[in-house]
Amino acid sequence: MDIERELKENRKIVDSLIEGRFPKNIDVEYLTWLAGEAPYSYDPDVIQKTIFEPMWDLLSRGGKRWRPWLFIILAKNLKVDLEKYQELAIIVELLHNGSLIADDIEDGAEVRRGDKAIHVKYGLDIAVNLSSAMYFMPLRILMEMDVDDSTFRRLINAYLEDMIRIHLGQATDIGWHRGLKDPEEITVDHYLQMCANKTGVLPRLAARFAAIAAGLNEEEERRLGRFAETIGVAFQIQDDIMNVTGAEKLGKAFGEDITEGKVTLMVIHALSKASEEDKKRLKHILSLHTRDGALIEEAISILRKYGSIEYAKEFARNMIRESWSSVEGLLPDNEYKEKLRDLANFLVEREF
Amino acid sequence: MDIERELKENRKIVDSLIEGRFPKNIDVEYLTWLAGEAPYSYDPDVIQKTIFEPMWDLLSRGGKRWRPWLFIILAKNLKVDLEKYQELAIIVELLHNGSLIADDIEDGAEVRRGDKAIHVKYGLDIAVNLSSAMYFMPLRILMEMDVDDSTFRRLINAYLEDMIRIHLGQATDIGWHRGLKDPEEITVDHYLQMCANKTGVLPRLAARFAAIAAGLNEEEERRLGRFAETIGVAFQIQDDIMNVTGAEKLGKAFGEDITEGKVTLMVIHALSKASEEDKKRLKHILSLHTRDGALIEEAISILRKYGSIEYAKEFARNMIRESWSSVEGLLPDNEYKEKLRDLANFLVEREF
Numbered sequence: 001m002d003i004e005r006e007l008k009e010n011r012k013i014v015d016s017l018i019e020g021r022f023p024k025n026i027d028v029e030y031l032t033w034l035a036g037e038a039p040y041s042y043d044p045d046v047i048q049k050t051i052f053e054p055m056w057d058l059l060s061r062g063g064k065r066w067r068p069w070l071f072i073i074l075a076k077n078l079k080v081d082l083e084k085y086q087e088l089a090i091i092v093e094l095l096h097n098g099s100l101i102a103d104d105i106e107d108g109a110e111v112r113r114g115d116k117a118i119h120v121k122y123g124l125d126i127a128v129n130l131s132s133a134m135y136f137m138p139l140r141i142l143m144e145m146d147v148d149d150s151t152f153r154r155l156i157n158a159y160l161e162d163m164i165r166i167h168l169g170q171a172t173d174i175g176w177h178r179g180l181k182d183p184e185e186i187t188v189d190h191y192l193q194m195c196a197n198k199t200g201v202l203p204r205l206a207a208r209f210a211a212i213a214a215g216l217n218e219e220e221e222r223r224l225g226r227f228a229e230t231i232g233v234a235f236q237i238q239d240d241i242m243n244v245t246g247a248e249k250l251g252k253a254f255g256e257d258i259t260e261g262k263v264t265l266m267v268i269h270a271l272s273k274a275s276e277e278d279k280k281r282l283k284h285i286l287s288l289h290t291r292d293g294a295l296i297e298e299a300i301s302i303l304r305k306y307g308s309i310e311y312a313k314e315f316a317r318n319m320i321r322e323s324w325s326s327v328e329g330l331l332p333d334n335e336y337k338e339k340l341r342d343l344a345n346f347l348v349e350r351e352f
Numbered sequence: 353m354d355i356e357r358e359l360k361e362n363r364k365i366v367d368s369l370i371e372g373r374f375p376k377n378i379d380v381e382y383l384t385w386l387a388g389e390a391p392y393s394y395d396p397d398v399i400q401k402t403i404f405e406p407m408w409d410l411l412s413r414g415g416k417r418w419r420p421w422l423f424i425i426l427a428k429n430l431k432v433d434l435e436k437y438q439e440l441a442i443i444v445e446l447l448h449n450g451s452l453i454a455d456d457i458e459d460g461a462e463v464r465r466g467d468k469a470i471h472v473k474y475g476l477d478i479a480v481n482l483s484s485a486m487y488f489m490p491l492r493i494l495m496e497m498d499v500d501d502s503t504f505r506r507l508i509n510a511y512l513e514d515m516i517r518i519h520l521g522q523a524t525d526i527g528w529h530r531g532l533k534d535p536e537e538i539t540v541d542h543y544l545q546m547c548a549n550k551t552g553v554l555p556r557l558a559a560r561f562a563a564i565a566a567g568l569n570e571e572e573e574r575r576l577g578r579f580a581e582t583i584g585v586a587f588q589i590q591d592d593i594m595n596v597t598g599a600e601k602l603g604k605a606f607g608e609d610i611t612e613g614k615v616t617l618m619v620i621h622a623l624s625k626a627s628e629e630d631k632k633r634l635k636h637i638l639s640l641h642t643r644d645g646a647l648i649e650e651a652i653s654i655l656r657k658y659g660s661i662e663y664a665k666e667f668a669r670n671m672i673r674e675s676w677s678s679v680e681g682l683l684p685d686n687e688y689k690e691k692l693r694d695l696a697n698f699l700v701e702r703e704f
Contacts, residue, residue, distance in 0.1 A: 031520065034516060034520075035513065035516045035517045035520055035549075036513050036517070038545050038548075039544075039545070039548060039578060039581070040541040040542070040544040040545035040548060041539070041541040041542060041545050042520070042524075042542075042545055043524050043527075043533070043538070043542045043545070043546070045532075045533060046523070046524050046527030046528065046532055046533050047520055047523050047524060047527070049527055049532050050523040050524070050526050050527045050530075050532070051519070051520070051523045102480055102481065102484070105476065105477070105480050106476070106477035106480055106481060107477070108477075123530070124457065124458070125457070125458035125459070125460075125526045125529075125530075126523075126526055128454055128457050128458055128480060128483075129454065129458060129519055129522045129523055129526060130523075131480075131484070132454070132483070132484040132487060132519060133516075133519035133520075133523065135484060135487070135488075136487075136512060136515040136516045136519060137516055137519070139512045139516075140512070140513075140516065142512075143509055143512055143513070148501075149500075149501035149502045149504070149505050150501045152501070152505050152508075153501050153504050153505065156504075156508050157495055160488060160491045160492070160495060161387065161388050161492075161495070163488040164386060164387045164485075164488045164489055164491075164492065165387045165388070167403070167481055167484060167485035167488060167489070168383065168386075168387055168394070168399055168403070168485075170481045171398070171399050171402040171403045171478075171481055171482075171485065172394075172395050172398050172399060172402070174402050174477045174478055174481060175395075175398030175399070175401055175402045176398065177477075178402075178475070178477075180397075180398055180401050180402070181395070181397060181398050186395070187393070189392040189393040190392070190393060190394075190395045192391075192392040193390050193391070193392035193393050193394055193395070194395070196390075196391060196392060197387075226391060229391070
């Protein structure tokens with residue numbers, strides 16, 4: 001697939017942008033840039049070990065970097081001055097990686113991108129602090145960017161609103177895992193909103209950044225943001241599918257979502273279709289937070305029995321299809337529009 | 353003391369401001385205000401339980417609310433239009449409370465304000481997410497504030513820079529606790545910078561907010577910020593002193609800083625004065641992370657032996673004294689200037 005090669009090349013570009021602003025080795029001069037003049041004196045040796053080393057450990061492990069790529073393709077499609085705006089891509093990617101660290105702590109996950117999760121490898125204290133440090137440090141780029149005050153305000157509003165949303169999405173997901181709500185009472189719209197907040201926000205932010213940089217108006221920014229959010233939700237649905245079909249080549253262990261008691265679109269669908277007995281059984285297994293392979297297989301077989309996996313697959317494909325209709329007229333026809341279409345399709349058809 | 357009464361009254365005012373924007377009970381309409389229009393649908397029941405309930409649990413336990421008070425007194429001294437700007441006080445206080453949740457997770461502390469720490473009472477997942485949620489949610493206030501784009505930019509820059517700093521301060525503190533640096537290599541300036549970043553940032557932000565709202569220029573904003581930062585550092589030194597003298601009426605357990613292996617100004621002073629034997633012994637006890645009362649008492653007796661507690665006390669008093677000289681001419685003479693002086697003195701003389 002051509003798109004996989006393009007993502008790989010893009011990865012190099014994004015990582016060198018990141019390294020230009022967030023180097024692997026830091027000193028006092030760097031910290032003065034990042035955090036402003038120190039009245040006394042920074043201790044870069046220790047900050048190196050507790051922030052920059054674990055951050056680069058995580059970044060070096062991989063990741064598709066599709067969010068910054070989405071920003072770049074959209075920006076190119078919209079003829080944005082990338083000399084000026086390209087570093088917005090860094091912000092989106094670092095926010096994403098910061099959120100992964102928090103995610104792993106919150107889910108009690110032990111593995112991330114083929115190595116120990118950051119809190120397991122470096123300790124909870126370092127991980128908790130690093131996670132939210134990565135929500136703020138990249139914003140120094142925006143503080144330094146040569147944009148007028150009104151553009152600055154729009155960019156920051158997009159960032160702040162999406163950071164508020166990401167925490168509401170996570171709060172919802174955590175509450176459901178903890179069984180604070182009967183899974184049968186969770187609607188498809190609740191689920192989609194949780195995904196929009198958890199997984200849709202960062203592509204949404206990438207798209208809003210591109211729209212603002214292109215000088216689109218607020219209504220156009222909203223439409224483009226909504227389009228990218230939808231791609232993010234479809235991406236999440238595909239992620240959930242891969243977790244129970246075993247199609248996933250990397251990342252989480254097969255069936256781990258069942259262990260976590262995760263309420264997915266498939267679960268919601270099955271609960272709405274299943275016999276009383278199967279419904280009860282599925283809810284019971286999800287509440288156990290079990291690692292027992294036979295139980296996990298049983299839960300998945302209930303999803304299969306009611307066609308819930310196929311339902312979710314079709315649902316995601318439809319979302320992508322429909323989301324195009326709202327932005328077709330907004331995006332000029334050029335090669336980047338085609339790349340965007342390829343990316344969107346890839347995100348729901350991929351198997352990693 | 354008059355100031356304690358004033359703080360108490362101020363507390364009521366600040367809490368009702370907070371509750372006006374962050375109510376104890378929320379619904380879909382509220383979430384739409386906080387996070388924007390939902391394309392699908394929010395689940396307020398669960399967000400209530402995982403964000404608003406634990407947040408208000410923490411807020412209701414107390415706290416001095418001196419940071420928002422600092423903002424209000426400074427704003428009044430500078431004749432700021434408080435009708436317009438008073439809600440900036442909310443931002444400062446919620447950031448502070450969010451950082452306490454992170455602090456307790458990172459230090460493994462079990463108690464906060466006389467009840468279980470949030471991660472102990474509600475779970476690590478809820479606490480980690482809530483902590484950084486509180487770094488963003490209050491910013492909705494600023495997004496909605498009727499200020500021009502250039503004022504908005506200055507307010508946001510102050511916020512972002514200080515949020516970057518707070519994470520560097522925490523990273524430094526964590527690294528030292530973990531023994532990533534020989535305590536003897538930590539200088540007084542390193543320590544003061546760590547405090548400036550950890551404890552100085554929020555008063556600094558309160559002061560910068562007041563300066564910007566008053567229309568002061570950037571140099572004046574910097575001076576006022578520096579003044580408040582110094583008060584914060586002196587406050588931290590007093591906090592550290594109370595922990596080893598047992599003067600503290602509330603909060604952390606006596607000697608807990610020794611258990612945490614915390615490198616304080618007293619420790620740095622003692623390490624620079626002590627005999628080789630005492631030095632070795634002090635470093636050893638700090639590295640043990642012990643809860644043994646006799647060992648904690650022994651470490652404190654070394655601090656006493658070299659006059660390190662008195663040294664720190666004098667140091668903090670001098671800081672407050674000197675910090676005044678830089679802002680004397682900037683602040684108009686009125687009753688609020690006197691209140692400010694009372695607050696600064698109170699913060700280094702207090703015993704709770």
